[in-house]
Amino acid sequence: MQQGELINPFPSTHGRLENGAIGRNTSDWEQRYRRAVIAGDTAATAVVVAAIGGFFGARDAANWHEKWGILAFGTELLVLATLAVSRAWAPAVLGQGAEEFRRLGRSMFTAAVVLALGGIAFTSHNIKLWIFVAIPAIGLVTMTTRYLLRVWLHKQRNEGRCLRPVLAAGDVATVRDLITRTRKFPHLGWRVEAVCTADGLGLDGDQIDGVPVVGPLTDVANHVRRDGYRVVAVTPDAHWSPDRLQRLAWNLEGSDAEMVVAPVLMEVAGPRLHIDAVLGIPLLRVSMPTFTGGRRAVKEVVDRMGAAVLLLLFAPLMVVVGLLVLLDSRGGAVYRQRRVGKDGREFTILKFRTMVADADRARAELAHRNEGAGLLFKLRRDPRVTRVGAVLRRYSIDELPQLFNVLTGSMSLVGPRPPLPEESAAYGPDIRRRLLVKPGLTGLWQISGRSDLSWEEAVRLDLRYVEDWSLALDTVILWKTLRAVLYGQGAY
Known part of the structure; x- marks a missing residue:
């Protein structure tokens, strides 16, 4: 181990040994990270329980052990058990x-239910405090500690550390796509270090985008056992018959490698994918997207309540911004524009005015300078943008009035980008699926680069949200929006 690694709690261990093999300690950082998460959850639970038990128990010191100590200790054990x-x-x-936070939320809900049943069974009079105060507080604190650990881990991965060495096995084109994606999103923790193809050849003879091709698909298991790759990513190829995939899985047994198979499907993920065994045959079942039902009703309630709370919090800022817009240039403080919402219904979107008056009329004169992707019209240095407007756009403050759109039900806190009518009119059948849900104040496009994205990437992200929506995904997007706004990436 190098000297610099001694101060790193999750050191990089992906380096190759002198004989070319990857060390068997490649999973050390994973175990260290897992222990850090467990320690963080345990400490957070203990702190919250101790604080609540100490504060309320101090008022009844004579019966502290009977009424508070047992409940406090039991709550902590219950939370850790459900986790x-x-x-x-x-x-x-x-x-x-989002699955990490989804399981965290499920654990907290389970703990609350068990506490409620226990309170009924033992007729405890203090159980409500632990159900409605302690459990939510534990969930909030543990989610925060996990997020901070995740930020640290992603920083390490962006610097090339804490990555799992991957052997990709499949068609040249699909392997190349996997390499491109892992390099674009290093925070996911994969780095393709070797490739196997059907004939053992790549695009440049023995390489694919700089990654060496180490042999044919028939030698995958041998390379994994010799070099210790942590992940075997099987991409589509005519070679992979069910029998060969099963044989590969058998040959990988006893190794440290995790076998991951990319199904030949559209980009569907998350809660819509299920593995079923029917007559001994493993089947990948894809459930229908959820556009109605209980979860959607919960989303509606969260949208309205969230918008109301945010409007109260940002009311002073919005008043100040409105006055600055009026003082900076001629025109009103709020800009109104027709947009297309759910099921193609048009509505009026509200934004703080960031351009000079009659800016829409000057658009035709600037059409030849358009830098936007696809159907979008964007200019990095748009002469119509005012001085105050440039600052508002930089930090997305101009979008705060859209909270009124969320409050009235024409928009959601999270969803696809709301298109203009002329953009919507040019949509093909596939892209029109964006209109199956309400447009959002923020979304995957907001946290992934906004105007810096290509048209195809923006559409892919919106369709992914429509297909794979979940409450947990909404929570993650809202959390990441704060960072995207502070950095202002792609905002112009």
């Missing part, structure tokens, strides 16, 4: 994606 049972500490879900 373990819900597999909220599984290495596969730690560090990325």
Whole structure:
């Protein structure tokens, strides 16, 4: 181990040994990270329980042990038990994606239900405090500590550390796409270090985008056992018959490698994918997207309540911004524009005015300078933008009036970008699926680069949200929006 690694709690261990093999300690950082998460959850639970028990128990010191001590200790054990049972500490879900927080939320809900049943069974008079105060507080604190750990982990991965060495096996084109994606999103924790193809050849002879092709698909298991890759990513190829995939899985047994198979499907993920065994045949079942029902009703309530709370919080700022807009240039403080919402219904979107008056009329004169992707019209240095407007756009403050659109039901806090009528009119059947849900104040496009995205990437993200929507995904997007706004990436 190098000297610099001694101060790193999750050191990079992906380096190759002198004989070319990857060390078997490649998963050390994963175990360290998992232990850090468990320690963080345990400490957060203990602190919250101690604070609540100490504060309220101090008023009844004579009966502290009977009324508060047992409940406090029992609540802490219950929360940690539900985290373990819900597999909220599984290495596969730690560090990325919404599943980690979904399991965390499920654990807190389970703990609250068990506490409620226990209170009924033992006729406890203090159980409400632990159900409605302690459990939500524990959930909030543990989510915060996990997020901070995740930020640290992603920073390490962006610097090339804490990555899982991957052997990709499949068609040249699909492997190349996998390499491109892992390099674009290093926070996911994969780095393709070797490739196997059907004939053992790549695009440049023995390489694919700088990654060496180490052999044919028939030698995948041998390379994994010799070099210790942590992930075997199987991409579509005519070679992969069911028998060959099963044989590969058998040959990988006993190794440290995780086998991941990319199905030949559209980009569907998250809660819509289920594995079923029918007559001994493993089937990948894709459930229909959810556009109605209980979860959508919860989303509606959260949208309205969230918009109302945010409007109260930002009311002073919005008043100040409105006055600055009026003083900076001629025209009103609020700009109104027709946009297309759910099911193609038009509505009037509200924004703080960031351009000079009659800016829409000057658009035709600037059409030849358009830098926007696809159907979008964008200019990095738009002469119509005012001085105050440039600042408002930089930090997305101009979008705060859209909270009124959320409050009245024409928009959601999270959803696809609301298109202009002329953009919507040019949509093909596939892109029109964006209109199956309400447009959002923020969304995957907001946290992924906004105007810096290509048209195809923006559409892909919006369609992914429509297909894979969940309450947990909304929570993650809202959380990440704050960072996107502060950095102002792609905002112009």
